[in-house]
Amino acid sequence: MSRIVLSAIFGFLLMVGQAAAQDLVVIASSASAIKAGQMVKSGVALDVPAGANVTLVSQSGKTIMLKGPFSGVPGGGGGGDKSLVSSLSKLLSASGSKSASLGAMRSGIAKEPDNPWAVDIGRSGTHCVPAGGPVTLWRGDAAKASSIKVKNMTAGAKAEVAWPAGARTLDWPAQAGVADNNTYLLRLKGKKSATKVVLHLVPDDLPSAPHKAVWMADKGCTKQAKHLLSALN
Secondary structure, eight states: OOHHHHHHHHHHHHHHHHHHOOOEEEEEEOSTTSOTTOEEOTTOOEEEOTTOEEEEEETTOOEEEEESSEEEOOOOOSOOOHHHHHHHHHHHHSSSOOOSOTTOEETTEESSOSSTTOEETTOOEEEEEETTOOOEEEOSOOSSOEEEEEEETTTOOEEEEEEOTTOSEEEOOGGGOOOTTOEEEEEETTOSSOEEEEEEEEOTTOSSHHHHHHHHHHTTOHHHHHHHHHTTO
8 A cells, every 4th residue: 555545544543533623621629639620622631540439521421531541532422512521611610610519418407408309498598409390398397297389470270298207308389380570478387587599491402411401501500510529520
């Protein structure tokens, strides 16, 4: 085979490799020199020391897990959109990134739900839930039996359901309805104040959890978005 032909084949393979290469973003790392939110350009090598783990996401939303010792260029496949990794980098680089204390408990009271989709009745503000359901209510203190009133301020529907002792979660009452951009008041029996939440329904057709996290952050569900990403580790 002539040198010209070999050169042409090599050039073609190089172009294919460049087209397939993707930028990556670190979503979790136990390596001190590699930080969550760090962008990794296509073709750039990473050094992960022994005992450390690094999780990355590619432009297509693929999750790549590296276990040290590792030294080389992490593969990410082809396709995708650079805006995904840049948006994830921005989300994870912001202050107050998700810690590893999910579900931590003190005196029997959990600080945060384990499920990133749960509606925390102790936190007012925007909550994102899957469009296809189910929708779950969550409370940190489940020691006592109680009941909760859910009022849809947008549509006027309301419901009251019992919440058994020992149960941290409860199905969202169907009578109150679940609709995008609707405002709800949640009041646990015996509490003086209600929690005001706005629900956003995350589309089912988003291709991956990282895509959903970016969508959620754009709607103001930043805490849930980071929680969803932490579940990929």
